[in-house]
Amino acid sequence: MNALPQILKSGSSVPLEEIAPSFIRSLSPYVGGKPIEEVAREFGLDPERIIKLASNENPLGFPESARQAILKEMSDLIRYPDGNGFQLKSALSQRYGVPQEWITLGSGSNDILELVAQVFLQKDPGQTSSAIYSEYGFIIYELVSQARGARLIRTQARAGYGHDLDAMAAAIAPDTKVIFVANPNNPTGTYETPDKIEAFLNKVPSRVIVLLDEAYNEYLEPELRYDSTEWVRRYPNLVVTHTFSKAFGLAGLRVGFSIAQPAVTDLLNRVRQPFNVTSPAMVAATAVLNDQDYLSRSYALNRAGLAQLNTAFEKLGLEYVPSFGNFVLVKVGADSGAGAVNLELLKRGIIVRPVAGYGLPEWLRISVGTAEENNMLIRALTEVLTA
Numbered sequence: 001m002n003a004l005p006q007i008l009k010s011g012s013s014v015p016l017e018e019i020a021p022s023f024i025r026s027l028s029p030y031v032g033g034k035p036i037e038e039v040a041r042e043f044g045l046d047p048e049r050i051i052k053l054a055s056n057e058n059p060l061g062f063p064e065s066a067r068q069a070i071l072k073e074m075s076d077l078i079r080y081p082d083g084n085g086f087q088l089k090s091a092l093s094q095r096y097g098v099p100q101e102w103i104t105l106g107s108g109s110n111d112i113l114e115l116v117a118q119v120f121l122q123k124d125p126g127q128t129s130s131a132i133y134s135e136y137g138f139i140i141y142e143l144v145s146q147a148r149g150a151r152l153i154r155t156q157a158r159a160g161y162g163h164d165l166d167a168m169a170a171a172i173a174p175d176t177k178v179i180f181v182a183n184p185n186n187p188t189g190t191y192e193t194p195d196k197i198e199a200f201l202n203k204v205p206s207r208v209i210v211l212l213d214e215a216y217n218e219y220l221e222p223e224l225r226y227d228s229t230e231w232v233r234r235y236p237n238l239v240v241t242h243t244f245s246k247a248f249g250l251a252g253l254r255v256g257f258s259i260a261q262p263a264v265t266d267l268l269n270r271v272r273q274p275f276n277v278t279s280p281a282m283v284a285a286t287a288v289l290n291d292q293d294y295l296s297r298s299y300a301l302n303r304a305g306l307a308q309l310n311t312a313f314e315k316l317g318l319e320y321v322p323s324f325g326n327f328v329l330v331k332v333g334a335d336s337g338a339g340a341v342n343l344e345l346l347k348r349g350i351i352v353r354p355v356a357g358y359g360l361p362e363w364l365r366i367s368v369g370t371a372e373e374n375n376m377l378i379r380a381l382t383e384v385l386t387a
């Protein structure tokens with residue numbers, strides 16, 4: 001790598017990178033799913049014929065209710081948004097049965113993960129803080145914690161790639177401030193039962209924040225759902241995050257939220273940027289929150305797509321992790337890893353997500369698409385694996 005430019009100070013030069021703390025310098029940036037345009041350029045393909053099953057987006061298309069709400073909002077876009085998000089918070093407040101003072105809005109739920117890290121992993125001079133997350137847990141937990149200079153405690157996954165909640169509780173140290181739990185988890189698609197989560201919450205001391213990330217909650221079958229808001233009422237150290245990026249279909253607009261008791265919510269709102277969620281994002285979210293038809297269709301399309309992918313993987317003799325989200329982790333590589341299969345899929349205009357960064361070099365994470373997109377993926381994968 002080339003040496004970074006130097007700044008001159010009182011005659012001596014300081015390499016710019018040394019201004020940043022070591023924990024920032026050692027951060028590896030988040031690698032997202034490849035954009036369609038990039039793959040089109042790289043492989044000389046027609047962007048119209050590329051399918052992206054790499055970022056767990058909603059294949060159903062943008063909700064019409066949200067589109068109408070945004071169009072109505074257009075003429076007001078010269079104004080800043082309502083920094084308190086009154087309309088969206090009142091809709092959420094009704095939906096989840098909590099006062100508005102329990103809700104924090106974020107530019108995606110990712111924003112809330114950062115706010116939690118910023119508030120609780122900030123250390124006073126001379127102190128340390130640590131954060132706990134699971135092996136194969138959503139990678140942003142590690143990133144936001146490291147960005148605060150926290151000590152990272154990664155617990156081993158349980159058999160079947162899920163969170164080992166007992167191990168996570170046992171790993172709590174005197175300086176632990178935050179534990180991140182995703183249910184279902186990305187990229188494994190694993191799910192922990194509510195009785196296990198409640199037993200875990202009972203073990204965590206109230207001085208430690210538990211962040212329960214429910215980004216994929218709407219994809220759970222009705223009999224697997226649970227009332228985490230009820231837990232928020234009972235556990236003042238619990239923050240539950242939700243997103244509009246998945247089942248609600250608004251990933252590009254960036255809107256998510258958390259529910260937590262007012263003491264924690266107040267802290268999050270102190271560090272939140274005043275206008276962190278745009279007005280089109282808020283009106284769209286308000287509209288789609290009550291768009292039961294879109295939500296039901298998202299759910300049904302995902303159930304059918306999961307079944308379609310699982311059946312195909314079984315036919316191909318591929319190991320996969322049964323998923324509770326809108327994506328599946330499937331093992332396609334042997335010793336050489338999944339890189340070659342991924343490359344062949346890209347050449348055929350299909351973008352999926354390699355997960356070597358998660359310590360899963362032989363696996364790919366494939367988002368559920370429309371029936372047609374899933375078929376294209378299955379055809380290409382069959383061709384590549386049987387070549």
Ligand SMILES: Cc1ncc(COP(=O)(O)O)c(C=O)c1O
Pocket residue numbers: 055056107108109110111138182184185186213215242243244245251254255256
């Ligand atoms: C488990 C989990 N949490 C949070 C997020 C963040 O999503 P967003 O910032 O779009 O709300 C994602 C996105 O993929 C995720 O998989």
